[in-house]
Amino acid sequence: MQVEFTLDYTDATGARAGEIVTANxxxxxxxxQPVATAGAIKGLSWRTMxxxxxxxxxxxxxxxxxxxGVERIEAAGGxxxxxxxxxxxxxxxxxxxxxxxxxxxxxxxxxxxFMSHIDGSTHIFTPESVVEAQRVFGSDVMMPIDICSPAxxxxxxxxxxxxxxxxxxxxxxxxxxxxxxxxxxxxxxxQGAMHKNLRAKSAKFAAKLDLPGYAVGGLSVGEADDVFAxxxxxSAELLPENKPRYLMGVGTPADLVRAxxxxxxxxxxxxxxxxxxxxxxYTRTGRLDLRRAVxxxxxxxxxxxxxxxxxxxxxxxxxxxxxxxxxxxxxxLLTLHNLxxxxxxxxKARAAILKGKYAGFAAxxxxxxxxWREEPDASKFGGR
Amino acid sequence: MQVEFTLDYTDATGARAGEIVTANxxxxxxxxQPVATAGAIKGLSWRTMxxxxxxxxxxxxxxxxxxxGVERIEAAGGxxxxxxxxxxxxxxxxxxxxxxxxxxxxxxxxxxxFMSHIDGSTHIFTPESVVEAQRVFGSDVMMPIDICSPAxxxxxxxxxxxxxxxxxxxxxxxxxxxxxxxxxxxxxxxQGAMHKNLRAKSAKFAAKLDLPGYAVGGLSVGEADDVFAxxxxxSAELLPENKPRYLMGVGTPADLVRAxxxxxxxxxxxxxxxxxxxxxxYTRTGRLDLRRAVxxxxxxxxxxxxxxxxxxxxxxxxxxxxxxxxxxxxxxLLTLHNLxxxxxxxxKARAAILKGKYAGFAAxxxxxxxxWREEPDASKFGGR
Numbered sequence: 001m002q003v004e005f006t007l008d009y010t011d012a013t014g015a016r017a018g019e020i021v022t023a024n025x026x027x028x029x030x031x032x033q034p035v036a037t038a039g040a041i042k043g044l045s046w047r048t049m050x051x052x053x054x055x056x057x058x059x060x061x062x063x064x065x066x067x068x069g070v071e072r073i074e075a076a077g078g079x080x081x082x083x084x085x086x087x088x089x090x091x092x093x094x095x096x097x098x099x100x101x102x103x104x105x106x107x108x109x110x111x112x113x114f115m116s117h118i119d120g121s122t123h124i125f126t127p128e129s130v131v132e133a134q135r136v137f138g139s140d141v142m143m144p145i146d147i148c149s150p151a152x153x154x155x156x157x158x159x160x161x162x163x164x165x166x167x168x169x170x171x172x173x174x175x176x177x178x179x180x181x182x183x184x185x186x187x188x189x190x191q192g193a194m195h196k197n198l199r200a201k202s203a204k205f206a207a208k209l210d211l212p213g214y215a216v217g218g219l220s221v222g223e224a225d226d227v228f229a230x231x232x233x234x235s236a237e238l239l240p241e242n243k244p245r246y247l248m249g250v251g252t253p254a255d256l257v258r259a260x261x262x263x264x265x266x267x268x269x270x271x272x273x274x275x276x277x278x279x280x281x282y283t284r285t286g287r288l289d290l291r292r293a294v295x296x297x298x299x300x301x302x303x304x305x306x307x308x309x310x311x312x313x314x315x316x317x318x319x320x321x322x323x324x325x326x327x328x329x330x331x332x333l334l335t336l337h338n339l340x341x342x343x344x345x346x347x348k349a350r351a352a353i354l355k356g357k358y359a360g361f362a363a364x365x366x367x368x369x370x371x372w373r374e375e376p377d378a379s380k381f382g383g384r
Numbered sequence: 385m386q387v388e389f390t391l392d393y394t395d396a397t398g399a400r401a402g403e404i405v406t407a408n409x410x411x412x413x414x415x416x417q418p419v420a421t422a423g424a425i426k427g428l429s430w431r432t433m434x435x436x437x438x439x440x441x442x443x444x445x446x447x448x449x450x451x452x453g454v455e456r457i458e459a460a461g462g463x464x465x466x467x468x469x470x471x472x473x474x475x476x477x478x479x480x481x482x483x484x485x486x487x488x489x490x491x492x493x494x495x496x497x498f499m500s501h502i503d504g505s506t507h508i509f510t511p512e513s514v515v516e517a518q519r520v521f522g523s524d525v526m527m528p529i530d531i532c533s534p535a536x537x538x539x540x541x542x543x544x545x546x547x548x549x550x551x552x553x554x555x556x557x558x559x560x561x562x563x564x565x566x567x568x569x570x571x572x573x574x575q576g577a578m579h580k581n582l583r584a585k586s587a588k589f590a591a592k593l594d595l596p597g598y599a600v601g602g603l604s605v606g607e608a609d610d611v612f613a614x615x616x617x618x619s620a621e622l623l624p625e626n627k628p629r630y631l632m633g634v635g636t637p638a639d640l641v642r643a644x645x646x647x648x649x650x651x652x653x654x655x656x657x658x659x660x661x662x663x664x665x666y667t668r669t670g671r672l673d674l675r676r677a678v679x680x681x682x683x684x685x686x687x688x689x690x691x692x693x694x695x696x697x698x699x700x701x702x703x704x705x706x707x708x709x710x711x712x713x714x715x716x717l718l719t720l721h722n723l724x725x726x727x728x729x730x731x732k733a734r735a736a737i738l739k740g741k742y743a744g745f746a747a748x749x750x751x752x753x754x755x756w757r758e759e760p761d762a763s764k765f766g767g768r
Contacts, residue, residue, distance in 0.1 A: 038705070038706075038709050038711060039702070039705065040706060040711050040713040041713075042711060042712045042713060043712050043713065043716065044713075045693065045697075045713075045716070045717070045720075046697060047693060047697070067705065067708065067709060068680070068701075068705045068708075072680070072681065072701070072705075075681065075683075076683060076699065076701060076702075082699070082701070082702055082705075083698075083702055084697035084698045084699070084702060277712075296452070296456070297456065297459065299459075299460060309429065309431060313429075313430060313431070313468035314467075314468045315460065315466070315468070317452070317456070317460060317466070318423070318460075318466055318467055318468060321422070321423065321451065321452045321456075321466075322422075322424060324451065324452075325422050325451060327422060327424050327426060328426045328427050328661075328712065328715065328716070329424040329425075329426060329427065329428075329429075331712065332427065332429070332712070332716065333429070336429075
């Protein structure tokens with residue numbers, strides 16, 4: 001078994017409720033994947049992650065390949081042996097980080113040579129080496145290395161990037177077929193910058209390879225909100241219906257609520273964990289910045305309707321106090337709350353889909369968050 | 385009820401096993417109090433503290449009085465309402481911090497005026513105001529403000545400090561008797577620097593006030609190890625047998641093992657939590673500095689015999705990786721381990737005392753830690 005996907009129900013909006021079973025986890029979709037960049041969810045133990053309902057996380061190939069390095073992870077028997085996590089793992093390919101973090105990069109047909117942003121050492125990622133690294137990690141879902149074109153890429157440049165991305169995808173798939181145990185699945189990634197005809201070409205190319213799942217990449221990279229929505233929705237529709245659809249690097253709670261009705265099943269984003277470290281809580285009614293003095297005497301929990309341990313035990317005034325003092329417990333507690341909130345949002349979304357009531361759920365969730373935008377949202381929920 | 389102390393058994397070494405019941409917690413002694421300086425155990429939730437066996441913690445009056453301030457804590461109904469902790473609380477008086485942290489201090493018979501180390505604002509602590517602050521906090525055990533003389537204080541200076549400390553103790557006791565609900569106990573503090581006749585005088589003075597418990601202060605402030613041991617042991621013997629004896633600010637695991645056989649019941653120290661933030665683990669076999677490259681490929685847990693979640697889930701190699709990357713989970717996990725280890729050490733000490741086998745337990749624990757010193761230890765364990 002690699003990835004078994006069951007589509008339980010598709011709502012009139014296009015929102016899908018399903019189930020993904022991998023060798024190490026069973027995910028109810030829509031599923032948000034928390035990001036354990038270096039093999040840890042910053043601030044939370046694996047036990048807590050399981051307790052709040054996350055059987056599966058995302059880890060970063062780029063970071064892990066640099067530190068502690070593929071060899072050390074291999075010696076420990078993979079990322080489960082190394083980190084103590086016994087759940088599901090999807091690893092990205094590191095492509096995005098090579099383009100956003102590495103000091104220098106040189107793209108050649110064979111692969112990409114780059115300098116570590118940490119110590120300047122030189123590394124090479126090829127489609128084959130990246131598959132092999134993820135095989136060593138023990139990833140349930142591997143991602144192929146790709147070129148994440150900038151948001152403002154002209155068509156010609158984006159087309160050239162895409163051509164190489166496709167060549168690499170083919171090589172990655174070949175490598176994966178040869179070396180994959182029955183435990184690892186490879187997903188295809190659709191690129192093409194903000195050009196619809198390239199997106200369509202990419203989806204068609206990837207679909208032909210009949211991979212276990214498909215991701216849409218290259219979004220949330222600085223493009224305007226309406227462009228993001230337009231391309232994300234357009235790209236989802238191009239993907240095979242019977243495979244999981246994963247929107248990479250997205251997003252805010254409002255992004256997720258919208259993207260679910262575009263037909264996506266999986267997401268990942270650093271926001272709930274990273275923003276917690278900046279003292280920001282996500283709640284049903286929007287973001288709270290706990291550094292603001294307005295919370296200094298606020299005896300309410302972050303969210304009165306939230307069932308997380310932080311909302312049960314603590315007031316905003318206490319969290320403000322911890323944030324003000326830069327106490328380590330501020331990010332620890334806010335990370336717990338934020339990930340609980342994201343999980344809860346996905347659970348509620350799934351329940352609404354299964355009842356065929358996603359349009360109403362999404363509209364009221366967005367309104368409550370203060371994220372409702374009359375025109376574009378309305379078209380996304382009912383009018384497709 | 386303020387503090388009910390039951391002495392279950394006194395071992396031939398002088399080690400005591402007992403029980404302290406306060407309005408909010410039941411402590412099996414010997415008991416180590418973790419330090420929640422600003423109203424939080426850095427890195428751990430209250431739920432985790434309870435789960436690993438800590439029904440009672442120490443908080444700092446100085447820090448809380450400065451931030452968030454007594455008024456805000458009063459508005460939240462005390463430190464339980466403010467912080468969400470529902471267990472026992474002992475608060476120190478802030479005396480030590482006024483002398484070690486504040487920018488400027490002026491001691492007068494009425495009290496001490498000092499400048500906040502944070503913003504330079506001026507504050508006054510009097511024996512009465514400090515009792516009142518702790519009443520507002522809802523402390524189960526209050527400590528009176530005292531003068532913590534430097535380790536190298538000459539007899540005359542130490543005697544003068546002590547005279548004022550005693551005057552303040554009397555005023556604190558009077559204030560406490562007037563305002564104390566039946567929920568708050570006041571402990572006396574024995575001072576006198578490293579001068580035995582002053583220590584004896586102080587213990588006699590404090591004992592006369594017939595307070596619910598007694599602490600020995602002014603130790604672990606830079607004096608030599610043998611002086612510390614000599615004064616700590618000497619001071620304990622002067623204290624009433626039927627009251628809890630609390631050795632303030634102590635110490636390492638080896639310090640605790642030794643101090644227990646001097647007849648102390650309670651301790652507190654920042655070491656297990658602070659050192660965790662410096663990537664140091666305390667184990668049965670001594671300290672491990674997880675930044676050392678020697679652990680980079682070490683697949684063993686911190687301590688093979690430790691039952692804590694960190695030792696069950698993680699290897700030294702993984703903790704080294706987190707420490708190396710300055711991941712927040714390094715201090716979080718090491719704090720959990722260290723506090724679990726301290727709790728476990730106290731549990732085992734208590735069990736050994738109840739069996740009348742503390743001398744053997746202490747000797748083998750110290751040997752395993754690499755902290756055994758033939759002569760002084762032997763005299764402390766059997767020869768009194």
